[in-house]
Amino acid sequence: xxxxxxxxxxxxxxxxxxxxxxxxxxxxxxxxxxxxxxxxxxxxxxxxxxxxxxxxxxxxxxxxxxxxxxxxxxxxxxxxxxxxxxxxxxxxxxxxxxxxxxxxxxxxxxxxxxxxxxxxxxxxxxxxxxxxxxxxxxxxxxxxxxxxxxxxxxxxxxxxxxxxxxxxxxxxxxxxxxxxxxxxxxxxxxxxxxxxxxxxxxxxxxxxxxxxxxxxxxxxxxxxxxxxxxxxxxxxxxxxxxxxxxxxxxxxxxxxxxxxxxxxxxxxxxxxxxxxxxxxxxxxxxxxxxxxxxxxxxxxxxxxxxxxxxxxxxxxxxxxxxxxxxxxxxxxxxxxxxxxxxxxxxxxxxxxxxxxxxxxxxxxxxxxxxxxxxxxxxxxxxxxxxxxxxxxxxxxxxxxxxxxxxxxxxxxxxxxx
Numbered sequence: 025x026x027x028x029x030x031x032x033x034x035x036x037x038x039x040x041x042x043x044x045x046x047x048x049x050x051x052x053x054x055x056x057x058x059x060x061x062x063x064x065x066x067x068x069x070x071x072x073x074x075x076x077x078x079x080x081x082x083x084x085x086x087x088x089x090x091x092x093x094x095x096x097x098x099x100x101x102x103x104x105x106x107x108x109x110x111x112x113x114x115x116x117x118x119x120x121x122x123x124x125x126x127x128x129x130x131x132x133x134x135x136x137x138x139x140x141x142x143x144x145x146x147x148x149x150x151x152x153x154x155x156x157x158x159x160x161x162x163x164x165x166x167x168x169x170x171x172x173x174x175x176x177x178x179x180x181x182x183x184x185x186x187x188x189x190x191x192x193x194x195x196x197x198x199x200x201x202x203x204x205x206x207x208x209x210x211x212x213x214x215x216x217x218x219x220x221x222x223x224x225x226x227x228x229x230x231x232x233x234x235x236x237x238x239x240x241x242x243x244x245x246x247x248x249x250x251x252x253x254x255x256x257x258x259x260x261x262x263x264x265x266x267x268x269x270x271x272x273x274x275x276x277x278x279x280x281x282x283x284x285x286x287x288x289x290x291x292x293x294x295x296x297x298x299x300x301x302x303x304x305x306x307x308x309x310x311x312x313x314x315x316x317x318x319x320x321x322x323x324x325x326x327x328x329x330x331x332x333x334x335x336x337x338x339x340x341x342x343x344x345x346x347x348x349x350x351x352x353x354x355x356x357x358x359x360x361x362x363x364x365x366x367x368x369x370x371x372x373x374x375x376x377x378x379x380x381x382x383x384x385x386x387x388x389x390x391x392x393x394x395x396x397x398x399x400x401x402x403x404x405x406x407x408x409x410x411x412x413x414x415x416x417x418x419x420x421x422x423x424x425x426x427x428x429x430x431x432x433x434x435x436x437x438x439x440x441x
Contacts, residue, residue: 061135070167071108071122071129074426077384080397084409084429084440088126090114092437093138101342103423103430103437104143106166110430111148112437113141118150120169123428124441130169136160144187145205147172151183151194158183158196163207173207178217186343190239191261197231200244202261210262211242213269224268226257234291236300236343237261241272241319243295245280245302247287254280254288256302256321273320279304289335294344294351294362299324301344301351301367303335314360316367332374333358339419345379347387348400354379356419359389361403371403378420381429388429390420395429395440411440 092103092112104111109120109129116138120130132150139151139158143166152160157179163172180196187193191202191210198215214232216225230248237243242259257274264270280290293301293314300317304326312329339356346352350370351362359373359380373389373396380389380398386406387398394408413433421432429440 063131063133064169064171065131066170067120067130067168071120072167073107074123074428077424077427080384080386080388080407081409081427081441082407084395084411086412087124087428087439087441088121089436089438090119090121090126091435092432093435101432102142102421103432104141104148105423105425105430106143106148107146107425109148109166110425110428110437110439111141111143111166113138113150116152118148118164120148120164120166123425123430123439126439130164132162132164132169132171134160139183140185142185142187142192144189144192147205149185149187149192149203151179151185153181157181158194161194161203161207163205173205175203175207175209177201177209178215180215186235186237188237188239191237191242193235193237193242195232195235195244200232200235202237202242204262209266211259211269212267213244213259214246216267221267224265226269226271226274227255230255231287233287234341234343236292236295238295238297240297241295241300243292243300245277245290245292247282251276252281253278254282254290256292256300256317258300258317258319258321273318273322275317275321275323277302277304277315279307279310281307291341292343293353294367296365296367299367301362303329305335314369327369329355329360330372330374333360333372342379342421345381347380348382348385350387350400352379352387352389354419354421373398373403373405377417378422378431381422381424383424383427383429388422388424390422390431392417413438 090112091114117133136152141150146166148164151158159179161175183194183196194201200213202211230246234245242261255276258272260270280288289305291303298319302315306312312334315326333355335355344351344353353360359376361370377390380387389396396405397407423430431438
């Protein structure tokens with residue numbers, strides 16, 4: 025029979041030291057980690073999936089409204105909706121709301137500035153700012169608000185988020201990343217701090233001006249040192265090594281020279297698997313026009329933009345949105361529709377306040393004091409639904425969830441039904 029193990033004074037001292045180290049390590053993790061300053065309150069019951077509307081309403085009234093900042097510090101320039109939830113961003117909080125009542129179902133709050141929120145994969149992707157920029161990323165389940173994935177990485181102090189349905193893009197002035205649904209990075213482009221492989225980026229020191237993506241191509245417009253005009257590049261959104269971009273083609277666009285007030289007003293409008301539409305502003309007697317570029321960034325054709333759709337300098341710099349079988353591009357003064365395959369111009373809605381969203385096979389376009397019901401194939405307005413916006417006449421971005429129309433009016437989200 026073995027004798028009972030006896031603990032010496034040295035053993036007890038070592039055990040006490042280990043316990044102290046564990047407590048100190050846990051305290052450091054708490055005070056420096058994401059858990060500190062984070063409050064997550066999931067939904068008691070998941071919000072149900074919204075049923076698609078079968079028809080367009082003949083009348084709309086305000087159901088509810090909530091603050092959702094559309095500023096540089098916390099941007100939700102488009103109403104954020106998942107399959108079941110309207111998501112608003114206020115201060116450091118991301119809130120999931122019932123589409124018809126506006127009642128808060130879940131919340132996620134951090135003691136960090138909120139950079140932006142975007143919806144993708146039936147989730148809300150929220151990005152917060154720390155000392156590495158807009159680097160703290162959390163993915164929240166739409167129906168419940170539960171955290172599904174997180175990541176951190178270097179980022180600029182302000183970023184614009186967008187989703188193409190396969191990837192979420194986070195683009196700042198000097199750096200861009202693409203993430204897949206598990207928040208794994210598939211592409212790192214632009215500024216790289218302490219790169220593992222120096223020289224892996226095709227260019228250095230460029231300012232990123234605009235971008236758009238599909239599941240097979242990413243387009244970026246940038247102004248690079250030593251180049252007289254902006255450059256358009258076509259990239260693989262998921263190269264073999266995320267830190268080594270693979271280009272399909274790149275070209276300097278001579279018309280896109282910097283302006284006295286800052287960078288060129290040129291911007292990427294839309295991208296398909298093999299074509300890119302690029303806005304080229306008027307200059308030296310030439311009118312506003314749209315250039316089409318192939319998968320190697322070579323220009324194939326162009327067309328003149330109607331005068332009543334000429335973008336204004338402070339118009340939103342957003343790519344076109346998919347609207348059924350077309351792309352709908354809000355220029356700041358109206359809507360230009362493009363064929364979703366060949367990017368040829370189809371029809372226009374002068375005077376529109378935003379690009380609109382699809383409900384029951386129709387495009388609902390915000391116009392002064394109403395929503396215009398537009399036939400997607402022809403651009404013909406079939407009806408106007410009166411909307412009382414209380415004197416607000418600024419840009420309006422629109423989303424649809426079920427039979428509810430959601431408008432982003434400045435820093436407010438307004439639900440109509």
